[in-house]
Amino acid sequence: MQVFVLLFNADTDNPGIHTISVGTQNLVLMFAQQDDAERYAMMLEAQDFAVPTVEKIDQEEIEEFCQDAGYEAYLIPENFMPQNEFERLLLAPPEANREETDWSSEDKPEREESELSNGELDRIRRQLEGLL
Template sequence: MITPMRVFVLIFNARTENEGIHTIREGDRNKILMFESEDDATRFALMLEAQDFPAPTPEPIDAEEIKEFCESAGYEWEIIPENSNLVVTPQN
């Protein structure tokens, strides 16, 4: 049996009616970042917060679930390997 790959995504307003997932706009497409490491997801969330974004919450989720969501929503996705040097640029 294949073990599901757990990743972390950034959720705004986690566990509320106004919940939303963080995406990065690339051209005319949205991309969801899937972090292998909760620490990296937390660091990225803090960098977003420092740029005056609302504070997102790193949430664990099965990578296949996010891939399926991306396919249905027309989004791209990217897995961010542990200890990646991500540079945050201001995004919408």
Template sequence: MRVYVLLYNPGTENEGIHSLQLGDRNLILMFESEDDANRYAMLLEAQDFHAPSVVAIDAKEVEDFCESSGYSCHLVPEGFVPTNEAERLFLAPPERNVEETDWERENRVPPAAESEFSESELNRLRQQFEKLL
């Protein structure tokens, strides 16, 4: 069965899947409907989250990923309409985002190291290189 999930940076080394943090668990939503997944992605963008891409994927692949990663997954049926407050809260995009995503943390450029040369020494070296040219 094909489902739709929300991916960040799909097809790159920094690919990530959208998940909700519920207590100490991460939950991945699998949408039966592409339209429902797109609506959810637009709600995330409206709340200043990173813009996810909606990608079709085999549900078994998501379930296997979740099992190996300690995540949970939930199938959102096509046209699902929350009928109570708990369901509304469950499917509403979170009010806040993590401060730094895993891929941002992995790609962070470390602060520049202090130069061992003073500004005047760098200028002198620059001039010497320019004379060589």
């Protein structure tokens, strides 16, 4: 199945994928409908976020990427109607943007053992670039 995701810097050497932090989880939203993804991108832009590109990608590839990166993939189905507070949070873009992202930071301190190594991050970056 093909889904739509939001990518930042899609045509650069440093692409990133839109995630939402919910508690300690980072979620990647996958939209079943392109129109829904484009509306969400416009809401981000209206809140002065960077403007993402809506990209059509195979759902299995995104889910595999998320698993490798320690993210959770969340499908926003066609005609999605939130049933609880968690689902309502998903439809509202976050109020604030992370100043530092995993994809662009070059001056981070050394990572703890439980975090991804630089080699693993490079592999994940290449995998994300391959999705483009």
